[in-house]
Amino acid sequence: MTELVSTNPATDEVVAVLPVHTDEQVRAIVAQAREAAVWWRAQGYDGRRTALLAWKRHIVRHRGELVELMHRENGKPRIDATLELMLAIEHIDWNAKKAGKVLAPEKRKPGFLLANFSARVEHVPFGVVGVIGPWNYPIFTPNGSIATALAAGNTVVFKPSEHTPAIGRWYVEAFAAANPEAPVGVLSLITGYGETGAALCRAGVDKLAFTGSAATGSKVMAACAETLVPVVMELGGKDAAIVAADADIKAAADAIAFGAMANSGQTCVGIERVYVEAGVRDEFLAELTTAVSGIAPGSGPKASYGPMTMPSQIGIVRRHVEDAIASGGTAVVGGPESIGERYIAPVVILDPAHSSSAIQEETFGPTLTVTTVDSLDEAVKLANDVPFGLAGAVFSRGHAAEIVEQLDTSQISVNSVLGFAGMAALPLGGRGQSGFGRIHGPEGLREFTRTRAVATQKYPIPGVRLLSFGRAGWLNRFLPRLLGWLHGR
Numbered sequence: 001m002t003e004l005v006s007t008n009p010a011t012d013e014v015v016a017v018l019p020v021h022t023d024e025q026v027r028a029i030v031a032q033a034r035e036a037a038v039w040w041r042a043q044g045y046d047g048r049r050t051a052l053l054a055w056k057r058h059i060v061r062h063r064g065e066l067v068e069l070m071h072r073e074n075g076k077p078r079i080d081a082t083l084e085l086m087l088a089i090e091h092i093d094w095n096a097k098k099a100g101k102v103l104a105p106e107k108r109k110p111g112f113l114l115a116n117f118s119a120r121v122e123h124v125p126f127g128v129v130g131v132i133g134p135w136n137y138p139i140f141t142p143n144g145s146i147a148t149a150l151a152a153g154n155t156v157v158f159k160p161s162e163h164t165p166a167i168g169r170w171y172v173e174a175f176a177a178a179n180p181e182a183p184v185g186v187l188s189l190i191t192g193y194g195e196t197g198a199a200l201c202r203a204g205v206d207k208l209a210f211t212g213s214a215a216t217g218s219k220v221m222a223a224c225a226e227t228l229v230p231v232v233m234e235l236g237g238k239d240a241a242i243v244a245a246d247a248d249i250k251a252a253a254d255a256i257a258f259g260a261m262a263n264s265g266q267t268c269v270g271i272e273r274v275y276v277e278a279g280v281r282d283e284f285l286a287e288l289t290t291a292v293s294g295i296a297p298g299s300g301p302k303a304s305y306g307p308m309t310m311p312s313q314i315g316i317v318r319r320h321v322e323d324a325i326a327s328g329g330t331a332v333v334g335g336p337e338s339i340g341e342r343y344i345a346p347v348v349i350l351d352p353a354h355s356s357s358a359i360q361e362e363t364f365g366p367t368l369t370v371t372t373v374d375s376l377d378e379a380v381k382l383a384n385d386v387p388f389g390l391a392g393a394v395f396s397r398g399h400a401a402e403i404v405e406q407l408d409t410s411q412i413s414v415n416s417v418l419g420f421a422g423m424a425a426l427p428l429g430g431r432g433q434s435g436f437g438r439i440h441g442p443e444g445l446r447e448f449t450r451t452r453a454v455a456t457q458k459y460p461i462p463g464v465r466l467l468s469f470g471r472a473g474w475l476n477r478f479l480p481r482l483l484g485w486l487h488g489r
């Protein structure tokens with residue numbers, strides 16, 4: 001196939017036709033990005049800040065166009081597209097303004113032996129960063145890597161998902177429109193299917209940032225391993241919310257309903273499991289049922305969320321729901337009948353087996369399991385007992401800190417859901433099947449640089465030529481004693 005046709009998941013109407021870039025074309029685009037990297041790096045933090053803020057303003061001024069495109073190509077309601085965009089814009093702004101400070105050279109102590117030296121660490125951009133992104137948050141998610149990598153001084157070649165390539169093209173073209181003086185290649189687009197992503201791994205990039213499923217992530221790592229290209233992996237999740245008996249139950253149910261169902265549940269840090277203490281289980285279920293009953297998918301202005309963006313995901317959601325019920329779970333909201341050809345209405349299943357796929361695998365749909373537990377220790381144990389470790393939520397008035405301490409995830413919201421994703425200063429990443437490396441915040445900026453240690457001799461010490469074959473005999477006799485004196489006592 002030489003063309004990529006993207007369609008509206010609500011209507012199948014064609015949204016855009018884009019090229020499928022060949023391996024050769026991908027290499028050429030990466031080579032162009034390498035040339036542009038010289039110019040981009042020479043802009044320094046101030047120049048890059050100006051360019052990134054101009055890009056930000058351009059996106060915001062033309063947001064109507066972008067939001068409409070996000071609604072058509074991804075299917076999400078316009079207000080959800082606007083919210084996604086707001087979060088992404090926060091990240092561009094933060095990175096543009098903070099990169100210079102976060103990545104400033106750091107002085108280090110040279111130590112006793114080399115006291116006549118000065119020492120510093122510099123944070124140097126890699127050069128060209130390849131970014132492969134998913135479709136669920138087609139701006140926010142890739143932007144987490146792209147804005148960070150650009151602010152750190154890299155140029156970027158971006159491959160959006162085959163389901164949202166026109167959104168990716170709009171975002172990349174906005175950079176050029178806002179920065180007409182920039183050479184081609186500071187931020188470039190390649191489009192196509194999985195093979196185009198694989199080609200990017202092999203096209204000479206200096207680092208690869210991947211966001212997507214664990215299965216594809218391991219393929220990307222294997223391709224990058226051929227040439228030792230370092231990777232950052234932002235993969236899937238199976239996030240749990242723990243509801244303690246002392247929580248504000250109504251508020252917890254309201255937040256969890258949003259965390260689970262928003263964006264049709266197609267959120268890597270969405271809530272897919274709840275562990276609730278037995279004493280408040282019935283109250284929580286009643287509040288959750290009320291919160292969920294007002295939620296309806298659709299394409300119109302009143303829709304709470306849109307269609308499933310990727311049709312093949314519907315089969316996975318169906319399998320998980322059926323498996324949860326077959327394993328002993330009870331459908332308390334919806335059930336297999338909630339799963340349509342494009343839309344899935346909310347499903348809540350009580351007490352499925354811990355081994356069921358609805359508990360152990362990423363569902364990525366508007367479904368939620370609720371498991372009754374006898375204690376918070378049991379809740380933590382079950383919450384941690386999955387292959388993923390991305391994020392989670394804790395609802396408690398008095399026990400939040402102790403639960404946070406024990407949860408084996410990298411992001412946690414307390415008495416809320418998803419809060420960390422909206423804070424540009426906080427890092428985001430996973431462990432286990434949720435990946436490794438960090439995007440967002442100072443940790444994200446450092447992820448897109450390598451360190452360069454610089455040791456400068458400020459003045460020679462007469463007679464003490466430690467790093468020389470001309471070292472004096474007395475010094476050779478003194479060194480063993482010095483070692484014992486310094487470290488042997």
Ligand code: NDP
Pocket residue numbers: 132133134135136137141159160161162163192193194195196197198199211212213214215216217219220233234235236237267268269310362364390428430434435
């Ligand atoms: P996929 O893993 O299916 O695809 C991700 C990207 O990889 C797409 O651009 C895809 O291209 C591309 N790709 C596919 N095959 C290859 C290959 N062999 N080599 C290189 N690239 C390839 O994920 P989805 O798009 O379905 O996204 C959903 C997943 O992303 C979920 O698991 C979700 O949890 C995760 N995610 C994680 C986030 C995080 O920050 N941790 C944030 C958001 C999502 P194409 O689409 O053209 O096939």
